Amino acid sequence: MGQGHLVVDAPALVGQLQGWARELGLSQIGIAGIDLAQAEPGLRAWLDAGFHGGMDYMARHGLKRARPAELVPGTVSVITARVDYLPRDAGDDWREREQRRLAQPTEATVSLYARGRDYHKVLRTRLQRLAERIEQAVGPFGHRVFTDSAPVLEVELASRSGLGWRGKHTLALSRDAGSTFFLSEVFVDLALPPTPPVPAHCGACSACIDVCPTQAIVAPYRLDARRCISYLTIEHAGPIDVALRAPMGNRIYGCDDCQLVCPWNKYARRSALADFDVRDDFAAPTLLALWAWNEATFLRRTEGSAIRRIGFERWQRNLAVALGNALRAAPGADARRDIVQALRARRDAATPLVREHVDWALAQAGAALSPASAAR
Incomplete structure (x- = not known):
């Protein structure tokens, strides 16, 4: 992974990283070591329980997720990054507004993080630029940038580097920024001093566990992905378990419920980046308007969006479930007629x-x- 023999003023470099990160629109930078052995038993138990569902790649990678130097030989430190994604124009009542949308059966709910540009592209580009800044300062060095694109224990690394702590919903939480942020990493062959972790501040709160529509948070810090609406609407390729369809409500891509009730999200930060501004199509969509899209329209309207990767078939599957739930909610006769006609x-x-x-x-x-008619 590089020469591994560079002599640098590591503390000074970390200080410079903070400044470069701000210039690049990154919200926070931390440094983690690579000894994640303490996380291995929990990872192994999670996989053994089958909680990864159909995400077979997680089982294939196994404990490599907890061994950065096996994933990228030569890795000595991991630079972690937080990037806030709450849209710039989100009002102080954004959580209440999201709750109101969930209560309107004929409206469509897309997770906040997916309403703008695909975060994979945004973060990868900016982390690569950060790596280029480092190279300008210290010379050629080994590095790999990861944005939800490899077997990386992102929350573990974020927690160890002081970006936050692991909440009971398994997401990273920060006293200063809640949980509405993305994580990304740069594996480097530079020995950098770790930034200190922060203590957890969930206390006795169980709001995220209690609110989960499908009871996917089976215990504090333990998520069964097979029940999680984010997994079901995005990662899961086949039929959705009939027992889980009604709890999905009008959620057609992802689920933010555990974040909406988290008290720490009153401190959620607005993004510094225009990339995460809400696209017009996802500002106030109705289920019927989205159901009317054909595949060409879907591909055009989701260009550059994380939503596109689920493909048109899953998109329609998710919308069909939501439309069924709208019918279960017994809307007015006109709305009921329109939904039935559109489905047929x-x-x-x-x-x-x-x-x-x-x-x-x-x-x-x-x-x-x-x-x-079913046999037609």
Whole structure:
């Protein structure tokens, strides 16, 4: 991974990193060591329990996630970065506004982080620029930039480097920034002094556990991804468990519930970057408006967005579930008629996966297809 023999003024370099990070729009920088042995038993138990669901790559990588020097040979330190994503124009009542949207069955809810530009691209570019600044200061050095793109224990590294602590919902939490931020890392072959961790401040609070619509947080700090709406709407490729469809409500991409109730998110920071401003299509979408998109429209409207990676089929699957839930909520007669007509209009041309969810959705209105029509 590089020469590994550079002699640098490490404390001074860390100080410079803080300034460069601010110039690049990064919210906070920390430094972690690479001995994560204490995290291995928890990781092994999580995998053994099958809580990773269909994310087979997690099992394939195994304990490599807890061994940075195995992932990138030569790694001596990890530079961690926090990037706030709350849109710049988010009002002080943003959590209340999100709760109101969740309570409107015919509206569509997309996780806040996904309403702007794809964070993978934003963070990777800025971390690479940070690495270039380091190279200008110390000369060529070995490094790899990761943004949710490799088997990295991101929250563990963030916690060890002082960016926050692990909340009971398993996300990183900060007293100064809540949890509305992305994490990213630069693995380096430079020996840098770690920044000190901060103590946890969840106390006896269990708000995130109590609010989870599908009870995916099975214990403090333990998430069963197979029940998590974020996993179900984004990572999961097949049919959604029938028992979990109703709790999904109108959430069609991700879920923010555990963050909305977290007391620390009253300190959530607005992003310094225009990249995370909300796109018009996701400012106040209705389920029917999004259901009307064909695949070409979906690809055009989600260009440069994290949403595009789930593909049109999962997008329609998620919307079908949400439309079924809207029917279960017994909207007015006009809304009920419009939803049923829209679902029926696209049923026959849908893929088998989407059709299954459309039929379930129609059944929620007592409008299940007859055997004759189902055989068409």
